[in-house]
Amino acid sequence: MPKIKIRKMKSHEIRPNTRTRGLSTSKSFFRLSRMAYFCTQVLSTSFFTPKPQIPVLLNPGVACIKSFHQYRFLHIKAMQDDKVSTPTPSDECMVRVPHVLTVAGSDSGAGAGIQADLKACAARGVYCSTVITAVTAQNTVGVQGVNIVPEDFVAEQLRSVLSDMHPDVVKTGMLPSIGIVKTLCQSLKEFPVQALVVDPVMVSTSGHTLAGPSILDSFREELLPMADIVTPNLKEASALLGGVPLETIADMRYAAKAIHDIGPRNVLVKGGDLPASVDAVDVFYDGKDFYEFRSSRIMTPNTHGTGCTLASSVAAELAKGSQMLSAVKVAKHYIEAALSYSKNIAIGGGRQGPVDHLLKLKSNVQRRSFDPCDLFLYAVTDSRMNKRWGRSIVDAVKAAIEGGATIIQLREKEVETSDFLEAAKACLKICRVHGVPLLINDRIDVALASDADGVHIGQSDMPAHVARALLGPDKIIGVSCKTPEHALQAWIDGADYIGSGGVYPTNTKENNKTIGLDGLKTVCLSSKLPVVAIGGIGISNVQAVMGLGVPNLKGVAVVSALFDRECVLTETRKLLEVLKESTK
Numbered sequence: 001m002p003k004i005k006i007r008k009m010k011s012h013e014i015r016p017n018t019r020t021r022g023l024s025t026s027k028s029f030f031r032l033s034r035m036a037y038f039c040t041q042v043l044s045t046s047f048f049t050p051k052p053q054i055p056v057l058l059n060p061g062v063a064c065i066k067s068f069h070q071y072r073f074l075h076i077k078a079m080q081d082d083k084v085s086t087p088t089p090s091d092e093c094m095v096r097v098p099h100v101l102t103v104a105g106s107d108s109g110a111g112a113g114i115q116a117d118l119k120a121c122a123a124r125g126v127y128c129s130t131v132i133t134a135v136t137a138q139n140t141v142g143v144q145g146v147n148i149v150p151e152d153f154v155a156e157q158l159r160s161v162l163s164d165m166h167p168d169v170v171k172t173g174m175l176p177s178i179g180i181v182k183t184l185c186q187s188l189k190e191f192p193v194q195a196l197v198v199d200p201v202m203v204s205t206s207g208h209t210l211a212g213p214s215i216l217d218s219f220r221e222e223l224l225p226m227a228d229i230v231t232p233n234l235k236e237a238s239a240l241l242g243g244v245p246l247e248t249i250a251d252m253r254y255a256a257k258a259i260h261d262i263g264p265r266n267v268l269v270k271g272g273d274l275p276a277s278v279d280a281v282d283v284f285y286d287g288k289d290f291y292e293f294r295s296s297r298i299m300t301p302n303t304h305g306t307g308c309t310l311a312s313s314v315a316a317e318l319a320k321g322s323q324m325l326s327a328v329k330v331a332k333h334y335i336e337a338a339l340s341y342s343k344n345i346a347i348g349g350g351r352q353g354p355v356d357h358l359l360k361l362k363s364n365v366q367r368r369s370f371d372p373c374d375l376f377l378y379a380v381t382d383s384r385m386n387k388r389w390g391r392s393i394v395d396a397v398k399a400a401i402e403g404g405a406t407i408i409q410l411r412e413k414e415v416e417t418s419d420f421l422e423a424a425k426a427c428l429k430i431c432r433v434h435g436v437p438l439l440i441n442d443r444i445d446v447a448l449a450s451d452a453d454g455v456h457i458g459q460s461d462m463p464a465h466v467a468r469a470l471l472g473p474d475k476i477i478g479v480s481c482k483t484p485e486h487a488l489q490a491w492i493d494g495a496d497y498i499g500s501g502g503v504y505p506t507n508t509k510e511n512n513k514t515i516g517l518d519g520l521k522t523v524c525l526s527s528k529l530p531v532v533a534i535g536g537i538g539i540s541n542v543q544a545v546m547g548l549g550v551p552n553l554k555g556v557a558v559v560s561a562l563f564d565r566e567c568v569l570t571e572t573r574k575l576l577e578v579l580k581e582s583t584k
């Protein structure tokens with residue numbers, strides 16, 4: 001079988017129609033690049049900054065790489081060689097995958113513990129290695145037995161993984177003895193990692209003690225001060241604080257702050273067991289601000305493993321390079337989706353079944369997650385304008401990307417659904433090749449059918465929380481906001497960014513109230529989400545907009561200044577230059 005070798009290529013090295021070494025036509029290039037893209041979808045690899053390299057196992061003879069963060073293009077070299085050579089660290093076909101090490105107990109029922117961590121990391125597209133601290137015999141009825149792994153053998157497992165495989169993030173679960181806690185802390189000092197996620201497992205959901213009160217002191221004195229985040233449920237938070245009752249959201253805030261004082265950099269107190277609450281509310285505290293994560297309670301008996309799964313997904317997002325708050329947010333979306341998919345599965349005869357980590361959870365996790373910098377030069381198409389200038393949507397999108405647009409939105413108000421879908425699919429191919437996200441305006445159905453990267457919705461479109469439920473945790477959702485109240489709601493609803501405007505009067509959108517620079521500034525200052533400005537923006541005023549200098553304002557969204565012009569490529573390039581100048 002021929003071996004296909006792919007190397008990272010810098011954007012200046014290639015244009016879409018360029019012939020590539022080893023391939024005779026640009027058609028072959030695209031065929032192979034699509035194949036390579038498919039391979040990269042199969043592999044769970046990171047879009048983030050390449051780190052030290054480890055081997056990736058592939059179908060025989062096929063090696064792929066994906067790193068759209070720094071290198072936007074794939075360059076494929078077909079090699080007429082049917083021997084499969086063992087990849088070495090210097091081999092250019094290697095790619096570093098984000099890696100979580102879980103230090104936890106095995107759950108024979110596989111809903112929680114090591115097994116949950118493995119599945120959650122796999123579902124989130126991250127490699128997971130394991131250090132087993134205890135072997136439990138458990139099922140949906142309860143815990144029938146616990147066998148603690150000797151401390152020195154936990155130490156040996158830790159050394160094996162940490163000294164060789166260099167995980168990005170360590171996540172802890174069941175730590176059943178003081179000696180194991182101490183061993184872990186010692187190992188982390190010897191082999192530091194980027195982040196430590198501590199799920200202070202103490203009692204199983206069936207009520208069995210997994211780490212006794214004697215462990216609490218070593219948690220407080222040694223482990224928590226090293227943690228980047230600790231994720232107790234109400235019982236665990238109460239135990240960490242000497243048994244204080246926690247019954248309200250105000251109590252959870254108090255607990256989050258008090259646990260933060262022990263030393264972890266962030267605290268997520270999970271309120272799933274809060275007696276008085278209809279919604280599931282978790283409280284996050286980063287030492288400065290409190291955030292409440294609220295979601296409607298999913299009525300299912302299949303909740304065994306939610307704690308482990310949430311902590312592992314936070315770890316997975318951190319390993320991919322996310323900031324803490326967005327890691328928690330994405331992990332919450334994931335666990336909600338997993339719980340909702342778990343609703344009706346029947347496994348075991350006990351009262352509590354396992355969370356369904358993977359089954360039916362159809363999400364495109366390999367794609368790079370949303371980066372607010374994507375909003376820098378946001379090109380929004382308009383079919384009337386493109387028609388007027390005699391070009392197709394696809395040609396318009398190609399030109400905008402070539403000119404430097406960092407994200408594309410198809411805003412096609414007058415196109416038939418079937419034509420819209422075809423255009424979306426065609427644009428998506430181009431966007432994927434260039435690592436540029438593609439969003440669909442208004443039409444969640446078209447976004448779903450085309451597998452676009454997300455949607456942009458307005459105040460009179462489908463509510464963002466409904467869009468989030470339909471699209472799942474990985475798609476990008478943008479919401480139009482004219483006021484701080486809109487912006488707050490968008491954040492609560494699970495949006496990723498907001499579009500704010502019209503900043504200046506525009507002919508593109510009828511009856512659209514103009515908010516001016518002052519209105520934009522007010523929204524930006526209040527928003528917890530990144531903001532893109534829209535409405536009447538072009539070369540003449542982009543400096544005034546970006547000159548507001550508010551940190552949340554990440555870029556400008558533009559329709560007519562790019563598409564109501566003869567040459568989209570030239571206009572995009574010109575606007576990009578001015579935009580860059582204005583943010584220097």
Ligand SMILES: Cc1ncc(COP(=O)(O)OP(=O)(O)O)c(N)n1
Nearest residue numbers: 441456457458459480499500534557
């Ligand atoms: C980036 C961005 N911001 C705002 C809008 C406007 O969306 P909406 O308010 O839904 O109005 P329509 O675009 O649907 O007319 C947008 N499209 N993009």
Ligand SMILES: Cc1ncsc1CCOP(=O)(O)O
Nearest residue numbers: 502506508535536558559560
């Ligand atoms: C879609 C939209 N939402 C608020 S203003 C606007 C139109 C922006 O178009 P233009 O960039 O041509 O002013």
Ligand SMILES: [Mg+2]
Nearest residue numbers: 442457458461
């Ligand atoms: Mg709309």
